[in-house]
Structures are given as C-alpha cells and as structure tokens.
Amino acid sequence: MTGGSGTASAGDRAAILIGVAAIALAGFVFGTSLPTEFRFVNIGPVGAGLLVVGGILSIVSGIIRRRVLRSFAGALLIGAALTQLVGLALSIRPLGGDASAMAVLGGLGIGLLSLSLSPAPAAQPNDPTKGQP
Amino acid sequence: MSTAVGPLVEAPGVARSSAVMIAVLRCGVALMWIQNVAWKVPPDFGRANNNGLYFWASQAVEHPVLAPYSAFVDGVVLPNIEVFGWFTLLVEGGLGAFLLIGLATRFWAVVGLGQTLAITLSVLFAPNEWQWSYYLMGLAHLAIFATAAGRCYGIDGVLRPTWLASSGRLSRLMVRLS
Numbered sequence A: 001m002t003g004g005s006g007t008a009s010a011g012d013r014a015a016i017l018i019g020v021a022a023i024a025l026a027g028f029v030f031g032t033s034l035p036t037e038f039r040f041v042n043i044g045p046v047g048a049g050l051l052v053v054g055g056i057l058s059i060v061s062g063i064i065r066r067r068v069l070r071s072f073a074g075a076l077l078i079g080a081a082l083t084q085l086v087g088l089a090l091s092i093r094p095l096g097g098d099a100s101a102m103a104v105l106g107g108l109g110i111g112l113l114s115l116s117l118s119p120a121p122a123a124q125p126n127d128p129t130k131g132q133p
Numbered sequence B: 001m002s003t004a005v006g007p008l009v010e011a012p013g014v015a016r017s018s019a020v021m022i023a024v025l026r027c028g029v030a031l032m033w034i035q036n037v038a039w040k041v042p043p044d045f046g047r048a049n050n051n052g053l054y055f056w057a058s059q060a061v062e063h064p065v066l067a068p069y070s071a072f073v074d075g076v077v078l079p080n081i082e083v084f085g086w087f088t089l090l091v092e093g094g095l096g097a098f099l100l101i102g103l104a105t106r107f108w109a110v111v112g113l114g115q116t117l118a119i120t121l122s123v124l125f126a127p128n129e130w131q132w133s134y135y136l137m138g139l140a141h142l143a144i145f146a147t148a149a150g151r152c153y154g155i156d157g158v159l160r161p162t163w164l165a166s167s168g169r170l171s172r173l174m175v176r177l178s
Helices: A010-033 A045-064 A067-089 A099-117 B016-037 B052-062 B067-101 B105-123 B131-146 B155-165 B169-177
Strands: none
Touching: A010 A045, A010 A067, A010 A099, A010 B155, A045 A067, A045 A099, A067 A099, A099 B016, A099 B067, A099 B155, B016 B067, B016 B105, B016 B131, B052 B067, B052 B105, B067 B105, B105 B131, B105 B169, B155 B169
C-alpha cells in the first residue's frame, strides 16, 4: 500500500496510535521534576525531539496512508535507538537520558518498520454485484 | 460481545473494555522494564562502586535463595559482570520495547518470566524486599502470555491476519510467537 482512497486499514490506525504514543512518551523530557516513582522514561531534549518528529511522521503516514513515510519514521527511531546504544557503550549520551530512552525509541521504531514492511492485506475478491443498481 | 471488537484487536470473544485492560497490562509491564533498564549502566555496571546491577547481583551471594544459583553468580556472573550486564541491558530493553508495541508478545512474556526468575533468585531474601513484588512480576507475565496480550491494540493484533494467511516460514514463526 503506497497510498490511496478508502477507509484506513488496521496498519494505518496502528501507525497513528504509535505516533500518538511517541509524542506522549516524549513528554517525559519534562519528567525530571517528577518523583522517581513516576519517572518511567529518562530522555533528553534531542531524544524527545526525535520522538516527536517520528510520531508526527507516523501519524501523517496513517492519515495519508503512505507506507514509505512510515518506513522513514521507523528507520529514524531505530537509528536513534542504535545511536543511544553505541553512546551507552562509549559512556556518552547523544540523545540525553539513558537506556530507557533506547528501549522506547527502539520499540516504537521496530513497530513502525514491522507495519511498513509487512505484506499488504490481500485485496477483497471482486464482487460483480457490488455497485450494480 | 462475541466477535473481534475492532481493527486493532485480533481476539475473538474479547469485549472492548477487556481488550483495553489487557493492553494497559502489557504497556504497564513494558514501562516497568523500561524504567528498570535505566539503572543498568555500562561499562562496569556498578562494579567500581559496588552499586547498580553489580550490587544487586551480589545479593544472590550475600543472601542466597538457591545454592547452585548463588554459586553460579559468585563464580561466573560477578567476575564477568561486564558481559552479563550487557546481556541484562539488552534483554530488559527488548522486554520494554517489544511489550510496549505488542510484537511477538508471547515470546517476550516467556523471556520476562525467565528474567523475573533470575531476579527473584538474586534478591528474594535481600533485606527490605517485599517478596510479592517478584511473585506479581511473574504472574503479570503469565497473564500476558495467557491472554496473548499483543493481539489487543498491539502489532500482533494488526499483523496476525497477514501472518495467518501466509505460508512463509517467518509468518508461521510469528504466528507461534504472538
């Protein structure tokens, strides 16, 4: 599916849901003032910015039904997660935060790539009676 | 309700409210792993200051739960904490990532059970620990496995129809793991 008309597929809706989740989780960039008990994700401004960009791309990909955009968003987030992983090994934090940011970025990125790389659902068999008066 | 409740749910017979609660359970457990992977800090994972993962792993030796496991931690894990630390970081990061999106959820529920067992054997008898924390962690993963929680608002629920319709090896594998 590279775009088209008709109702949104489950994949499109899932991409919108993942995008919303990415933007919501980016909110943890403001979580440093939270008590530790509620600080589920530690993420810096760069990581949060990437989550927001990836989330917006994902939402747009679901609305306009463009798989290539979904792939791009997924690759962006997975790239960010891998960057954080390498940063952890080198004791630097390119995206701010820690390994929790890597898990969130990686998870959402893997989800988007899975949605974009899976085969399109089989087309409905053509019903010759449909559209007839 | 006797049919699937929506396009993001592939669980016949599950009411929408139940599907939402199953998804909340899965995402909540994912956040638990995500929050707790944060204090697995390379490169020495706390060896230099006797804190972090090194300290908690050493509790298996200080307060043994199962003698063979304590001997394994003492003789193999602690001397090689850098290797086991990275393994722990990747496993717990993977648990958080995959449970969050609900992909291969049943597989990751089994991984979570295994990791919970390792943690339980390390710290169950450590001072000030509430043993039911670890029992509940295990039970939560059992519930995720039993309900195949990724089929409710997870990637498994979206892609399973495609996997089921395919005869490819990867699709058949994913059907089993989801």
